[in-house]
Amino acid sequence: MYLTDFNFNLPEELIAQEPPAERGSSRLFVLDRASxxxxxxxxxxxxxxxxxxxxxxxxxxxVRRARLFAESANGGKxxxxxxxxxxxxxxxxxxxxxxxxxxxKILLLPEGLQAExxxxxxxxxxxxxxxxxxxxxxERNGHLPLPPYxxxxxxxxxxxxxxxxxxxxxxxxxxxxxGLHFTPELLAGLQQSGIELCYLTLHVGLGTFMPVRTEHxxxxxxxxxxxxxxxxxxxxxxxxxxxxxxVIAVGTTSLRSMESSWENxxxxxxxxxxxxxxxxxxxxxSADMLFTNFHTPESTLLMLVSALAGRERILEAYAEAVxxxxxxxxxxxxxxxx
Numbered sequence: 001m002y003l004t005d006f007n008f009n010l011p012e013e014l015i016a017q018e019p020p021a022e023r024g025s026s027r028l029f030v031l032d033r034a035s036x037x038x039x040x041x042x043x044x045x046x047x048x049x050x051x052x053x054x055x056x057x058x059x060x061x062x063v064r065r066a067r068l069f070a071e072s073a074n075g076g077k078x079x080x081x082x083x084x085x086x087x088x089x090x091x092x093x094x095x096x097x098x099x100x101x102x103x104x105k106i107l108l109l110p111e112g113l114q115a116e117x118x119x120x121x122x123x124x125x126x127x128x129x130x131x132x133x134x135x136x137x138x139e140r141n142g143h144l145p146l147p148p149y150x151x152x153x154x155x156x157x158x159x160x161x162x163x164x165x166x167x168x169x170x171x172x173x174x175x176x177x178x179g180l181h182f183t184p185e186l187l188a189g190l191q192q193s194g195i196e197l198c199y200l201t202l203h204v205g206l207g208t209f210m211p212v213r214t215e216h217x218x219x220x221x222x223x224x225x226x227x228x229x230x231x232x233x234x235x236x237x238x239x240x241x242x243x244x245x246x247v248i249a250v251g252t253t254s255l256r257s258m259e260s261s262w263e264n265x266x267x268x269x270x271x272x273x274x275x276x277x278x279x280x281x282x283x284x285x286s287a288d289m290l291f292t293n294f295h296t297p298e299s300t301l302l303m304l305v306s307a308l309a310g311r312e313r314i315l316e317a318y319a320e321a322v323x324x325x326x327x328x329x330x331x332x333x334x335x336x337x338x
Contacts, residue, residue, distance in 0.1 A: 001216070001217050001218070001311075002215060002217070003217055003298050004298070005217075005311065006217070006298045006299070006302050006303055007297045007298050008315055008319065008322075009319075009322070010297060010328060014322065014327060014328050015150075015327075016150075016327040016332040016333075017150055017151065017152060017331070019157075019161040019331045020331070023161065023180070023182075023183050024043055024044060024182065024183040024185070024186050025043070026042065026043050026181050026327070026332070026334055027040070027041070027043075027327070027334070028040070028041045028043050028046060028049075028334050028335070028336060029294075029321055029326060029333065029335045029336070030049050030335075030336045031309055031313070031314075031317050031335060031336065031338070032338055033313070033337065036313075038317060040324065043334055046186070047189060047193040047195060049336055050190075050246070050289070050336075050338075051245075051246055052193065052194035052195070053194055053195075053240075053243075053246075054195050054240075054245055054247070054248055055196045055197075055240040055245060055248065056190065056195060056196070056197050056198075056248045056250055056291070057199070057200060057233070057237065057247065057250060057254045057258060057287070058164075058166060058179055058182075058197065058199050058200075058251075058254060059176040059200060059202050059250065059251050059253045059254045059257070060164070060166050060169065060199040060200070060201055061167065061169060061170075061172040061176055061203050061204060062164075062168060062169055062170040062171065063144060063162060063163055063167070063174065063175045064082065064135070064170045064172065064173070065139060065141075065142030065144055066081055066083075066145045066172075067080070067143040067154075068080040068081075068082070068109055068138075068142055068143070069109075069110075069143070070107040070109045071107065072100075072105065072108075073106060076097075077096075078095055078096055078097060078101070078107055079096040080093050080107065080109075080115065080127075081093055081094040081095070081173055082138075082173065083124060083205050084171075084203070084205060084226070085133075087128075088132055089129045089130070089131065090118075090127070090128050090129075091126070091129065091133070092124050092126055093124060093126075094123070094125070094206075098125070101117050101125050103117055103118060103119065104116065104117065105117040107127075109129075109141070110141040111137070111140075111141065112130075113129060113130055113131060113137075114129070115127045115128070115130075116128050123206060123210060123223070135170060144162050145174055146158065146162065146330075147209070147329070147330055149296070149329060162175050162180070162331075164176065164180060165182060165183060165184055165187075166179070166199065168199075169203075171203035172203045173203075174208060174209055175204070176251045176254070177330040178250050178251030178254075178291055178292045178334065181334050182250075196236065196240070198232070198233045198236040199230075199233060200228065200229045200233050200257050200258070201227060201228045202225055202226070202227035202228075202253040202254070202257045203227070204225065205225045206223035206225075207223040207274070207275060208252070208253060208300075210223060210300075211299065212298060212299070212300060212303075217303060218279075220277060221275070221277075222277045223275060224273040224275045225256075225273060226271070226272070227253075227256075227260070227271075228270070228271045229257060229258075229261050229267060229268075229270065230269060231269040233267075234261070234266075234267040234268065237258065237267045237286065241265075241266075246288040246289055247288050248287065248289040249287040249289070249290050249291070250291045252290075252295075252304050252305070255278075255284070255286070255287055255290055256274055256278070256304070257274065258286035258287055259276055259284065259285065259287075260274035260276045265285075277300060277303075278303065278307045279300075279304070279306065279307050280307050280311050281307070282307040288338075289336065289337060289338040290305065290308055290337045291334065291335075291336050291337075292337070293329065293333070293334060293335065294326060294327075294328040294332055295329070296328075302314070305335075308337055309337050321335075
């Protein structure tokens, strides 16, 4: 399949630049695979489209303030995005003007911190910092890593809204955005409707948001991301599957974690890493439904939802969403594929 097979026309004004006025008030596009019909509602009525006894699986990773502003020795401005820690003072990072960040390059950060580039890697750099970077330092000096299609600086409001209400363990370089729609009241309402909830953790990194640069999508290679599925969550998913109860992945990161741990008809608990790439032709085993956002053209995330519902069906649904003025991407509206 070709990369251009996953392109679609999206007016720029439909790319959400701000979250909705109230969390949980977004529109909901329901794609029903069995009937071929689409339904239009809002996230507050999500429980009406999910069978009682279903299990929803959420990603509880917390977005760290992973974006740092630095200067080179000649005064040039450089942005650093922390991806993952690889040693006490060592981090894999992305930077602006990546080609200029060669081995030995020194970058100056707030509070006298320095970063030295020590290894060149495809799409990233390994840097050693002159002192450990902890969460306190990032709270003082870091910025939330809003995606580039949000064309503004992060604000104090983003500290709350670009984070799920159930975020637990810091480690993501981008939000698991499907979860941004949920409020404590909505979660409680789902449980009151007889829907079970459980949580896993995948720290969002390059595997989720790196663009596809190959003409044939099969040639694309995903970056690894770390995830954890607890014994309790594995047991909940396996119990639901054994009983024939629907399992709903909340977000593509939850689905990728589940599929990566699916072995011999069961979810296996543990701490692992995944580079799974799901596109049409891939058969999803671990989940029956997916709650997600609308994704960018030619992205691995669009290919993933196409694996679940079919490329033509997804592109038809996206065209309908554009016609009906749904909001797209991280701060946009939601889709339930059932």
